[in-house]
Amino acid sequence: MRSESLGKERIIPEIPWDRVGVWIAALLTLCIYSFLYRDNVLYKIAEHLFVGVSLGWALCVTYHQAILPKMVYPVFMPARVDLARPDFVVAVPVLIGLLWFARFIPGVGWLTRVPIAAVVGYGSGVGATAAIHGNLLPQLRATLLPVVARSDSGAFDLWLSIGNAVLIVGVICVLAYFYFSREHRGVLGGMSRVGIYFLMLAFGAGFGYTVMARISLLIGRIDFLWLDWLRPLFY
Amino acid sequence: MEQRDAAQDGWLERLQRIDRRYIFILMAVAVIVPIVLGVRLPVGKPTRPVRLVYDKIDSLPAGSVVLMAYDFGPSSAPELAPMAVAILRHCFSRDIDVVAVSFYTAGPPLAQGVLDQVAKEFGKKYGENYVNLGYLPGMVPLLIRMSTDIPGTYKQDYTRTRMSELPLMSRVRSYDDIALVVDLASSDTPAIWITVVNARYQQEVAAGVTAVMAVDYYPYIQSRQLVGMLGGLKGAAEYESLVGRPDEATKRMPAQSFAHGLIILLVLLGNTAYVIARIRARRRA
């Protein structure tokens, strides 16, 4: 067995020697793992508890971090949000927000579309410019690479050149795959076939990277069960 | 002869369609055994993206401010919390101050735990050397707002202390006062930091991401939109070795290796069975 230094400096989950907490956490962890065998009573308990607690937490967070500082304080306690005088403009979004409930009142149900338009309109307005500015232009610029590349010393760099060429071909072929308004035959067909290989390669690599992350998480849980829950029972 | 063939085919078939639960058991064993027995393996040399982050922080003068975004919840903490610890140790050991934010509801308490733990090691004070601003919803608009007025955007910190009472915040008005943003993320928030904050305000951004996302962010390193990146537990382990304090991540690497080995073995096994079965079928035909 390893030395006792292992148990120190644990960050997650941060449970201050509270054995009850550890026991609850450990038992719930096992409840979820029981799902791997099949759906059962324990999993159902954990699942419903989880749904309830998570929504309750979300309500608390909304209350403390959105409702109070954005709606209540600006009007009733301006000093708490560093405002000199009450800010009554928040009434406008409050009214728009109330329109969500229009659905329950016959005849004015269409008013629900006002908040919908607000949310979706905002998203698309920000989305369009952000997409071009943050994605399209920089990504294009980064792809402008010399296919006949020289290393810093000025000598011809074969590997870099190949790498750059592959990259550019990859971008173009994948774009060809996403060309919708023409049948994929001939040159376009060939390019889109190549594009699929590029996509598969990227997906395979993505999968490989993910395997690592997911296993890290499992290790985290097993670490918790072992170090925080079981091991102290023996020592 | 005919009968033996069929029997073998059956065996191969079964190997290919093995019940998922056997795989689950194998996986559990592969992870539990190294942890319980405390197996050790070396970490290996740090990769370039990790080095870039380390070098960047290492080059900042004392008194600079690093903005750390804790954009992850407890579920990704096994991967990202060790990174946070390693990076914080690096910052605090170089007298760099840290402002923490979160665009993930469950982020702030985690941030607080990690910050307090590392601050204690280095005797750093809350409010002077580090601040946790907590979570606010609506990431993109917030980021835009922070470009002009960070204290005004947050108004109060995570424990609802007003900005005027946090000495560190008097030095941090906008991105101009921030030397580096480090986004520790379990979702696509680094892309938002890049597209909004790096693109618009030329703020340097580094990322610590889960291993899943690592592959997505290579293009950004190459296009220099990201200073560097820590990917997954391995990235954290590498940073730990750069900072010279092997910890959590380093200890967990052996179980990681075992589990990877298992999956690769399974894939090879499945494919061997598949190929043999196909060759047999073809030969019979």
Place this chain on the structure above:
Amino acid sequence: MIVQFFVPNRLSEDATERASDWLIIIGAFAFILGVGSLIKTHGERLRRRHPDWPYSLLALAAFAGMSIVGVGWGIDPGKPAFWLFTNVYVPLDATMFSLLAFFVASAAYRTFRARTPEATVLLVAAVLIMLARVPLGAFIYEGLPDLAEQVLISPVTGAKRGIILGITLGVVATSLRIILGVERAYLGGE
């Protein structure tokens, strides 16, 4: 039919600020409707004595308990709501996520078969990365981690960039359709 009155005026940073605050408030109201939906679903199950009604009761009780404790006593560290958060929410969340380790293994085993050339490419790339990302890979062959990154970085970056560019065009086109009012399906009608 619907006026796109809410497209933010990008000229004014002030307007953007306002808009974001407003969206937070509008979102808070939608949240109330969401909570109502949950209460209704589970309340209905209770009333009809659906076979799973005890679980519904548990979910409602957990929700009510958590929200009352959290609203009343705050959600800062040291408060009861925070205790519930760390000892109930956190482990459940992390465990649910860690189920992926098992699913990744079974998905890899089930579907990683060299059936077609495309599938083979996927398979090889995945195995290569898996090996390279742990010390085990360097154990087999020292240059493997570097080799894997080198071989994969160009084509993978290329493919990703292709996807990103395509998505960007799609995003802008969809945004344009919405702003021009051509796309109205999201409003529930045409």
Place this chain on the structure above:
Amino acid sequence: MRRCCLLLLLYIAALSLASCRHRPEVGPEPITTLVVRDRAEDTGGAIDLDWSGYAPPPSLDHYNIYRSRSAIPTVSGLRPIAKATKPDETTDAPTSYVDTPITDGLDYYYAVTAVDADGNEQRVVTGAGPVQSARQEPGPAPPLDVQVQDDDAPDDPGGVINLSWTLSPDDTGLGGAITAYQIVRLEQLEGEEKVLSDVLAGRSTYTDKSGDPKVQYYYGVRALADETVRSEMARSGAIISYGRWYNGNRTNVVVSLGIYAALVIFFISRARRGHELYVRPIPGIEALDDAIGRATEMGRPILYVSGLGGASGISTIAAMIILGRVARRVAEYGTPLLVPCNDPIVMNIEREIVRQAYLEAGHADAHDPDSVFFVTDSQFAYVAAVDGIMLRERPAACIYMGYFYAESLILAETGASTGAIQIAGTDADTQLPFFVTACDYTLMGEELYAASAYLSREPMILGSLKGQDWGKVVITALLVTGAAIVALAANWAPAAELAESFKNLFAAL
């Protein structure tokens, strides 16, 4: 039902009771005397405050200090300029304070209030004043020649002023007699100062971004020797800053958006005039109908998950559009539909969409509004619940459209284990590998948006798809040209400048 309502009422009552816990009560004992006077033997700009107060330690947390140019009858609406807090748990809060820097020769009024641990402030205000600060000892030589200039960068939002000055003759750099320069801003030449920042000795420029555009300001710079010893203030002339209406750095964004919008609008209007448009078949979409058909045959429901993106995300919007078509088909066949939601806004919109779809299909009576329901906004609690639904309701088809995070594989593997047909579509490129491996059909990236266009068959939307394709052609052309130019530049020096300017076309500033 009545019991439900009763429970709900009880809950709301408990919640409101709980939220009432933080009611302000009577504050702590007020302070008794407050003495304010100019600090002796300094170089000006400092006022000493001393007060005495009776407040037993548990009820007193700290003192708030207020300053104003007029008498302070009440502190409501004012912000404290400082707080005098206990240095540690065992020591009482201090009863004196030095207010610096302030402007010499102006009248100031002060008030101090006691605040208890719950944040309650004393009601009765104890104030003092007026008082003026004055210079009583010579300090270091001031900096000279303060110049101000309105910032004129292409992305200037207004309110940005660049300051420069000549260093004080006493400034010998860091470690010398002068430690720093203090920058202040004034709205009137002899008015109140607002301290902006201190810059280290040896520096002679500063940019103020905190001002408002179209407001006249004066600036002042002082050399600081230490906390109380400072030079006279060197003042600048008046300046008003103006912002730019148009961010010149972003011309390329406007131009590309313009070109692209023109392309899209051109094809949309062409489509409107009845031009036929071809769209290549997308396998995943064809599979949607089969899946609905199969579910109907089996008499099992269809599960539609529209991702974890918010309502304003483009992929979520695409998912909603597809949901609209699926719901219509489902309404025609009378197949049950389950739409668990993760975002309350999305839930509300999708309810509306599904209701409309049933209405259009002429089966408004068969519509169950609760088929679209909210689960929770927590990622994994949501997944736990959806997994439960899959195993208990056994849907014949699982459709995942929209933006996904790590949950993609949990959903897809659980779905696969129940034997359902699975169709996925996402632009979350991290999650595509999992959908591709675990689902029967996957719409990759842009295909998701194209699918919504394809399904609607509406010429205008197809037209925009055509515009998108032309966008790709333009990008490809740019890439090929660009790569050629860059390759040329790498090997032939004269082309380098051309390559640089070409690259700068895409600079995102």
